[in-house]
Amino acid sequence: MNILVLNGSPKPKSDTMRLTRSFLEGMTRQASCSVTIVDVIHKDIRPCRGCFACWKNGDGRCVQQDDQNEILAAYQKADLIIWSFPLYCYSMPSHLKAVLDRTIPLIQLRMKETDGRVQHEPLIDFSEKRTIVICGSGFPDWDGNFEGLRLQCKNSFGQAEMVFVPETPLMNVPEAEPLAQPLLTRFFLAGQEYAKSLSLSPETIHELQIPMMPKEDYIRAVNASAPHA
Ligand SMILES: Cc1cc2nc3c(=O)[nH]c(=O)nc-3n(C[C@H](O)[C@H](O)[C@H](O)COP(=O)(O)O)c2cc1C
Numbered sequence: 488m489n490i491l492v493l494n495g496s497p498k499p500k501s502d503t504m505r506l507t508r509s510f511l512e513g514m515t516r517q518a519s520c521s522v523t524i525v526d527v528i529h530k531d532i533r534p535c536r537g538c539f540a541c542w543k544n545g546d547g548r549c550v551q552q553d554d555q556n557e558i559l560a561a562y563q564k565a566d567l568i569i570w571s572f573p574l575y576c577y578s579m580p581s582h583l584k585a586v587l588d589r590t591i592p593l594i595q596l597r598m599k600e601t602d603g604r605v606q607h608e609p610l611i612d613f614s615e616k617r618t619i620v621i622c623g624s625g626f627p628d629w630d631g632n633f634e635g636l637r638l639q640c641k642n643s644f645g646q647a648e649m650v651f652v653p654e655t656p657l658m659n660v661p662e663a664e665p666l667a668q669p670l671l672t673r674f675f676l677a678g679q680e681y682a683k684s685l686s687l688s689p690e691t692i693h694e695l696q697i698p699m700m701p702k703e704d705y706i707r708a709v710n711a712s713a714p715h716a
Contacts (some may be wrong), residue, residue, distance in 0.1 A: 488567055488682075490511070491523050491562060491569070492524040492525065493527055493572075495528075495570065495573070495586075497528040503658075504571055505671070506621060507571040509674035509675045514678040514679070514682040517678070518683075525558060527582050530553075532558070535591070541591060545595070547610055549592050559592060559593065563611055566616065569621060570583070570618065572621075572622055573622065573655070574651075577633075578639065579622075579636065591607075592610070594607040595607055618645075618646070619648045619650070619687075620649045623655030626653060627702040628654075628698045648687045650692055652670075652696055654699050654700065663700075667699065673691075673695055676691075
């Protein structure tokens with residue numbers, strides 16, 4: 488299986504990528520996989536110009552001369568695309584959103600309506616491609632933090648597996664390692680499950696999203712570490 492990981496964290500030690508790497512370790516332990524990780528922050532990806540030249544040309548490429556065509560080529564080859572990123576203002580970081588915007592060369596102007604949903608027709612065959620979203624976030628679990636992102640991913644990726652993890656800054660706090668390790672193990676096992684069944688059960692997704700510590704304790708710990716506390 489060809490796996491493309493789009494890492495949207497701008498940080499060298501991404502909280503989210505620590506989880507994603509455990510997931511990948513589980514997958515590669517279980518099945519033969521080739522993994523390409525793209526650190527989007529180091530790529531030259533300019534914003535979409537909205538010119539629709541890609542739709543006129545119909546060649547699956549963007550007319551801008553930057554690194555996006557390399558990503559589009561990898562996207563077309565991938566069987567599984569993992570979007571791994573931190574939640575920024577209830578959505579994905581802007582540099583990764585630019586990558587998503589600029590996947591429009593892979594669809595066409597023509598539209599169709601299926602089950603009340605209107606979509607552009609694909610230019611390439613997406614039917615065998617799978618998507619996983621792994622998103623870390625700084626807040627503890629609260630209703631609404633991920634709701635905008637959930638809808639965006641559903642509309643953008645269709646049948647994606649979405650894993651939204653609260654309290655991920657704990658992944659890089661040495662004192663919190665006893666809390667991080669069990670979660671890393673669950674991601675490893677989830678990777679194995681995905682490699683076996685090409686899906687994650689609702690129970691597994693639920694387990695990956697369980698906060699590492701109770702909300703009140705997390706808020707207290709964050710506030711105690713805040714500058715000018
Ligand atoms: C600009 C910015 C916006 C953020 N917005 C949110 C947010 O809306 N909700 C949230 O829970 N965390 C938010 N965070 C916190 C990050 O999601 C969190 O620190 C995450 O663990 C970083 O993951 P990374 O190390 O993989 O980049 C934000 C952080 C930054 C820098």
